[in-house]
Amino acid sequence: MTQEEIKVKNWLNRAFYAEKKVKALDILLRTSKMHAEGLDGVKQYNYTGKSDVRLNGTENAFLKLADIERKYSEQKKELENIFAEIAETIAELHDDDLETVLIHRYLMFHTIEQTAELMHYSSETVRRKTNKAIKKLCEKLLECGSLDVIE
Numbered sequence: 001m002t003q004e005e006i007k008v009k010n011w012l013n014r015a016f017y018a019e020k021k022v023k024a025l026d027i028l029l030r031t032s033k034m035h036a037e038g039l040d041g042v043k044q045y046n047y048t049g050k051s052d053v054r055l056n057g058t059e060n061a062f063l064k065l066a067d068i069e070r071k072y073s074e075q076k077k078e079l080e081n082i083f084a085e086i087a088e089t090i091a092e093l094h095d096d097d098l099e100t101v102l103i104h105r106y107l108m109f110h111t112i113e114q115t116a117e118l119m120h121y122s123s124e125t126v127r128r129k130t131n132k133a134i135k136k137l138c139e140k141l142l143e144c145g146s147l148d149v150i151e
Helices: 003-012 014-045 053-091 096-107 112-119 123-144
Strands: none
Touching (some): 003 014, 003 096, 014 053, 014 096, 053 096, 096 112, 112 123
């Protein structure tokens, strides 16, 4: 595999890592929400009038929650943009078979074996078609000068 093909493959894999990050932020968001709401409940029912420490803890927890919600929204939007960009680039192949293989591999995150089973191909056929599609994408991106943009 050439350096350009590796570059394209890594570029296609961005959606996988972006989705992992969204899922991690979702978990963090849910736990932060429970933590903030739990602290809020403590403040409401256990107020003794002596100290404002719990209020500051609740306020800090809600500020942290707001920051995580912002990061989650930004990452989710980034994932949507990456998906759209990859799907649009895959569609440029104008070969339904190769496009389908890449969709399974790089947008649905199926393994080679899962893709082979779903498409009724052997694993080797999926590998071969994936490599062929990446080579074709690489050629198209070189033609239009977009390969330099891909990092």
